[in-house]
Structure formats: structure tokens, C-alpha cells
Amino acid sequence: MTTLNIVVCVKQVPDTAVERTLTPEGTLDRESPDGLINELDEYAIEEGLKIAEAHGGEVTILSMGPAKAADSVRKALSMGADKAVHVLDDGLAGSDALATSAALAAALTRVGFDLVILGSESTDARTGVVPAMLAERLGVPQLTLAATVEVSGAGVTIHRLTEDGYAVVTGSLPAVVSVVEKINEPRYPTFKGIMAAKKKPVRTLTLADLAVDTGAVGLAGAATGIADWAARPPRTAGVVVKDEGDGGSQVAGFLAERKFI
Amino acid sequence: MAEVLVLAEHTADGEVKKVTLELLAAARRLGTPSAVWTGPGSEAGVARLAEHGAEKVYVADSPDFAAYVAAPAAELLASLVASLSPAAVLIAGTTEGKEIAGRLAVKTGSGVLTDAVDVVAGADGAPVAAQPNFGGSITVHSTVRAGTPIIALRPNAVAPEPVAGAAVLEPVAFAASPAAKATTIVERFAAERGERPDLTEAQIVVSGGRGTGSADGFKVIERLADSLGAAVGASRAVVDAGWYPHQFQVGQTGKTVSPQLYLAVGISGAIQHRAGMQTSKTIVAINKDPEAPIFEVADYGVVGDLFAVVPQLLDEIGKRKG
Numbered sequence: 040m041t042t043l044n045i046v047v048c049v050k051q052v053p054d055t056a057v058e059r060t061l062t063p064e065g066t067l068d069r070e071s072p073d074g075l076i077n078e079l080d081e082y083a084i085e086e087g088l089k090i091a092e093a094h095g096g097e098v099t100i101l102s103m104g105p106a107k108a109a110d111s112v113r114k115a116l117s118m119g120a121d122k123a124v125h126v127l128d129d130g131l132a133g134s135d136a137l138a139t140s141a142a143l144a145a146a147l148t149r150v151g152f153d154l155v156i157l158g159s160e161s162t163d164a165r166t167g168v169v170p171a172m173l174a175e176r177l178g179v180p181q182l183t184l185a186a187t188v189e190v191s192g193a194g195v196t197i198h199r200l201t202e203d204g205y206a207v208v209t210g211s212l213p214a215v216v217s218v219v220e221k222i223n224e225p226r227y228p229t230f231k232g233i234m235a236a237k238k239k240p241v242r243t244l245t246l247a248d249l250a251v252d253t254g255a256v257g258l259a260g261a262a263t264g265i266a267d268w269a270a271r272p273p274r275t276a277g278v279v280v281k282d283e284g285d286g287g288s289q290v291a292g293f294l295a296e297r298k299f300i
Numbered sequence: 301m302a303e304v305l306v307l308a309e310h311t312a313d314g315e316v317k318k319v320t321l322e323l324l325a326a327a328r329r330l331g332t333p334s335a336v337w338t339g340p341g342s343e344a345g346v347a348r349l350a351e352h353g354a355e356k357v358y359v360a361d362s363p364d365f366a367a368y369v370a371a372p373a374a375e376l377l378a379s380l381v382a383s384l385s386p387a388a389v390l391i392a393g394t395t396e397g398k399e400i401a402g403r404l405a406v407k408t409g410s411g412v413l414t415d416a417v418d419v420v421a422g423a424d425g426a427p428v429a430a431q432p433n434f435g436g437s438i439t440v441h442s443t444v445r446a447g448t449p450i451i452a453l454r455p456n457a458v459a460p461e462p463v464a465g466a467a468v469l470e471p472v473a474f475a476a477s478p479a480a481k482a483t484t485i486v487e488r489f490a491a492e493r494g495e496r497p498d499l500t501e502a503q504i505v506v507s508g509g510r511g512t513g514s515a516d517g518f519k520v521i522e523r524l525a526d527s528l529g530a531a532v533g534a535s536r537a538v539v540d541a542g543w544y545p546h547q548f549q550v551g552q553t554g555k556t557v558s559p560q561l562y563l564a565v566g567i568s569g570a571i572q573h574r575a576g577m578q579t580s581k582t583i584v585a586i587n588k589d590p591e592a593p594i595f596e597v598a599d600y601g602v603v604g605d606l607f608a609v610v611p612q613l614l615d616e617i618g619k620r621k622g
């Protein structure tokens with residue numbers, strides 16, 4: 040059996056359930072809220088583990104982020120991944136998608152891969168462009184927005200979700216895959232998994248290790264900048280009525296008043 | 301005035317998507333708009349582009365755009381950026397549009413702004429894009445500091461503006477490089493949406509959630525949508541249960557919609573759902589649970605059973621239509 044070298048990209052993001060904010064410089068305040076694994080990346084981890092189980096292989100977690108991101112790395116390992124690479128460097132703070140993809144691509148080239156699996160979008164940046172950027176940088180097939188993934192022989196075939204349905208899309212290995220939440224049901228770490236994760240190897244790589252130019256990443260190297268930001272005025276508390284047998288008429292009245300009917 | 305490139309979205313037979321007209325309107329604020337047409341159909345589409353101010357239409361009539369994912373369009377745009385030095389490139393903020401934008405950014409070493417809901421020329425004439433963040437609770441104004449600004453604009457965010465343009469056809473010879481042919485599209489499956497408007501373009505969206513109870517129960521959502529000339533949306537719970545196809549899912553991992561009116565029926569309003577509809581102008585919610593978080597963002601809410609409220613609403617709409 041061939042052994043697939045599967046790398047899953049995992050990003051630590053602030054908990055979406057708590058209030059998130061930006062620093063005065065307009066970068067995400069990653070220190071204040073609790074960090075969690077970006078939800079969609081859990082589906083990426085699950086898919087990586089499944090493919091490794093079915094085809095033979097090893098799953099490496101790749102995460103770029105501050106020291107705190109080690110929590111997410113550890114959780115990914117406790118789900119069953121074999122080892123991890125943490126790209127950790129103060130120079131990376133404030134990186135935009137272009138810079139993030141440059142650092143991740145450098146790390147992937149360094150560790151090697153047959154299959155890179157990502158979430159299709161992060162809840163904080165929500166750019167959804169890192170997977171396509173990685174495929175472009177690495178010069179490998181872009182099998183993104185996958186609702187199903189099938190690895191066979193030297194190729195990967197996915198059902199790619201499109202604006203109006205789906206497409207069957209195929210490419211050869213090595214490849215970049217991104218997944219949507221329809222693909223699987225992520226497993227929970229078991230007690231055994233949590234214990235085992237403590238002993239799994241986590242390698243830290245700096246920008247110097249990756250030979251990435253510090254001028255090309257971080258806030259200084261960001262190709263995009265924030266001029267200013269403002270909290271949107273909170274939606275004014277609307278009217279809530281209880282249906283006393285006339286709920287439908289009430290809604291109709293409101294819609295008529297607003298000229299929708 | 302510098303040229304601004306707009307990647308046209310269109311069907312194979314040349315019908316121009318509304319978002320393309322929105323991109324042309326936004327492009328006019330930044331310079332002189334030129335459309336970029338990929339694949340066949342330009343003969344049929346050019347008139348529409350002319351009505352919305354396109355001065356030039358670069359036509360690359362190659363089958364590669366339909367045969368391979370994202371990379372050929374990025375390659376074409378990169379070569380046009382190199383030869384024309386445009387002031388900006390505007391692309392529809394659809395899933396594939398964002399991927400094209402991302403690849404183009406890598407190819408040209410440019411900054412890319414996705415999920416823009418507005419774009420204007422800043423003091424120096426360079427684009428400033430407004431992006432909602434954190435599910436719409438913050439609006440960020442962003443600029444591009446390197447390369448050619450690449451902006452992916454959300455559908456339905458900027459109004460199209462009819463204005464005459466010359467729409468001079470400029471054929472471009474294009475064949476994708478082997479590298480851009482790495483990801484092959486084998487087959488496409490599209491779901492019928494019938495006569496209803498496109499979900500992201502619709503003025504009114506009626507969405508149903510798990511509260512509809514079944515695929516059969518969900519039909520009341522379709523009836524309500526049709527009575528209002530609206531598009532149908534669904535929560536993830538509905539899609540996961542197989543009651544409605546995924547391309548109608550609204551939310552973080554579904555479509556982002558920003559209609560004039562959003563009706564959430566039997567939807568609890570989880571944060572992932574709100575991320576896709578929070579910027580709607582007016583929100584109406586029908587839910588039997590007074591504690592449902594959807595009421596926190598609703599302009600008007602009814603606490604009640606949707607199977608009682610919606611039929612009555614349908615009656616009322618019928619009566620008012622006369």
C-alpha cells in the first residue's frame with residue numbers, strides 16, 4: 040500500500056459565539072477571545088484521517104499562528120493526526136491572505152505532501168481564497184469546495200459545490216483540496232486520543248527556517264490595508280408580536296406598510 | 301482615465317449576469333470600464349455590456365474556461381493586467397470568482413479584497429472597498445497597497461447603472477497553459493430554480509428552516525416565495541435533511557444574501573445562518589420559540605406556528621393582489 044502524505048491546514052480563530060473585535064490598527068484582536076479550531080478545518084481533519092485510514096498514510100497538521108495556536112494543533116492531534124508543524128514567528132502577525140498563502144506554501148514545500156486539505160473558509164478572515172492561492176503557488180490541481188472526495192490511484196475526484204449545483208472535478212496527485220461542511224461529521228477526540236496527543240511531535244518553523252522574506256509577510260508586507268473600520272449600527276430591536284390567530288395578517292400589514300405587497 | 305477590467309459572468313449562450321452590470325457600475329467610479337469575456341456567447345452579450353458603459357470588451361473565446369477550474373480565467377486576466385496596466389480588476393464575489401481573484405493576486409503580486417459590498421475611489425483615486433466583517437457586525441474600509449487592486453464584489457451590493465458605452469470588441473488569442481489545465485471539470489449538474497429569481501440577486505428571499513418539518517412541509521416556503529416573486533432560501537438543517545438542494549443554503553457556508561426583504565420561517569438564527577443574511581435591509585421572522593435568536597436581528601417578528609401564520613399570510617397577500 041502506498042503511503043499518502045496528507046497535510047491538513049488548520050487555523051485557530053476566535054470563538055464565533057463571543058464578541059469579536061479589531062485592534063485600533065485594524066487587525067483581528069487574537070489575544071482577547073478564546074481560540075478554537077476554525078470549524079471547517081475540523082471537517083478537513085476528519086477527511087484527512089478518513090483518507091489515511093482507507094488508503095494508508097500519515098496526517099500532518101499545519102498551522103500558522105501565534106503561540107496560542109498550539110491549543111488547536113494539540114486538539115487536531117487528539118482527533119488522531121500523527122504530527123504537526125506550527126509556523127510561528129512574530130513577523131507573521133497581521134498577514135493577509137496573500138502573505139498567509141506564501142508562508143503556508145513555503146512550509147508545504149519544506150515538509151512535502153501528496154494531498155493538502157483545507158477548510159473552504161475561515162470564520163474570521165472569511166476570504167475563502169487561501170486554498171486557491173495555495174494551488175496557484177504550488178502549481179498543483181485545485182480541488183476546492185468539495186462535498187465528496189475520492190482518492191484513487193494517482194488522482195483525486197471531488198464533487199465541487201457550484202453556484203447552481205455541483206460539478207465532478209478531477210486532478211492528479213499531489214493536489215490541494217478544500218472541503219465544505221457537508222462532507223462528513225468530524226469525530227470528537229477520545230480520552231485515549233487526548234493522552235496520545237501529548238506525545239505527538241510538533242515541529243516549530245520560523246520564517247528563517249522557511250527562507251521567507253520578512254518584508255513579504257506580516258503587517259508590513261501585507262498587500263492590503265485597513266483604512267478604517269466602524270461597528271455597524273446594531274439592528275434596531277424590531278417589533279415582536281405573538282400570534283393570537285392573526286399572525287399572518289400582522290405580517291401582511293407590516294409588509295404592506297413597507298410596500299413589499 | 302485608466303482602464304478598469306471587469307470579468308463578465310455570463311451563461312454559455314451569452315446572457316449577462318446581473319452582477320456583471322453591478323461590477324460595471326462600480327468600475328465607472330474608478331476609471332473607464334472594460335469587460336473581459338471568457339468563452340463563447342459574446343455576440344449575444346455585447347449589447348447588454350454596451351448599455352452599462354463598457355467601453356471595450358476583450359473576448360477570449362476559448363473552451364478552456366469551461367473545461368478547467370478557475371486557473372484559465374486567472375491566467376487570462378494576468379496577461380491583460382501585464383499588457384494594459386489597469387487601475388483595478390473587478391470580479392464577482394461568487395465562490396469561483398473569489399478563487400479566480402485569489403489566483404490572480406498570486407500571479408500579479410497584488411492585494412485582493414474579497415466580499416466587498418461597496419467600492420469607491422479614495423482621495424488618491426485608488427479603490428477603497430467596504431467589507432462587512434464578523435458576520436456583518438463591523439464594516440471595514442480596505443485599500444490595496446501592492447500591485448493592481450483586485451476586488452471581488454458581492455452580488456446585489458451595488459446598483460447597476462444604465463449608461464451608454466462603445467463596447468468595442470477586442471479579440472484576445474488565448475489558450476490555457478498546461479499548468480492552468482491541472483483541474484478538469486468532468487461534468488456539471490445544475491438544479492432547476494424554475495421561474496424564481498436567483499438567490500443572490502433577488503429583492504426578496506423567503507427562507508425556511510427545520511421548523512418546516514419535512515420536504516413536504518417546506519413546500520409552504522416555495523408557495524410564499526412565489527406569492528412575493530421571491531427566491532427560496534434554506535437553512536443548513538433543511539439542506540442536511542435533504543429537504544432542499546444545497547445551492548439554496550443561506551449562511552456562512554452557503555450563499556450570502558442581502559435582499560430588500562428577508563423572511564426567515566422556522567429558522568432559529570444560528571450565528572452561521574446570520575452570517576449569510578444579516579445585511580438584508582429588512583428582516584421578518586416567524587418562529588414558535590420567543591427565545592429564538594433570529595428575533596434579535598428581525599425588524600418584525602411573529603411568535604407562532606408557521607403552519608398557521610404562513611397560510612394566513614398567503615391569503616392576505618392573495619387578497620391584496622386582488
Ligand SMILES: Cc1cc2nc3c(=O)[nH]c(=O)nc-3n(C[C@H](O)[C@H](O)[C@H](O)COP(=O)(O)OP(=O)(O)OC[C@H]3O[C@@H](n4cnc5c(N)ncnc54)[C@H](O)[C@@H]3O)c2cc1C
Pocket residue numbers: 078079220508509510511512534535536537538549550551552553554555565566567568569570571572573576586587588589592604605606607
Ligand atoms: C461549519 C458550520 C457551517 C454552518 N453553515 C451554516 C450555513 O451556511 N447556514 C445555516 O443555516 N446553518 C449553518 N450551520 C448550522 C447552524 O449552526 C444551525 O445548526 C442551523 O442554521 C440550524 O438550522 P435551523 O434554524 O433550520 O434549525 P434549528 O436550529 O433546529 O431551528 C428550527 C427552528 O424552527 C422553530 N420551529 C419549529 N417548529 C416550528 C413551527 N411549526 N412553526 C414555527 N417555528 C417552528 C424552532 O423554534 C427553531 O427555532 C453551520 C454549522 C457549522 C458547524
Ligand SMILES: Nc1ncnc2c1ncn2[C@@H]1O[C@H](COP(=O)(O)O)[C@@H](O)[C@H]1O
Pocket residue numbers: 048049050051077079080083101102103104136139156157158159160161162164165166167168169170
Ligand atoms: N494561518 C493559517 N494556518 C493554517 N491554515 C490556514 C491559515 N489561514 C487559512 N488557512 C486555511 O485556509 C482555509 C481558508 O481560509 P481563508 O481563505 O482565510 O478563509 C482555512 O479553512 C484553513 O484551512
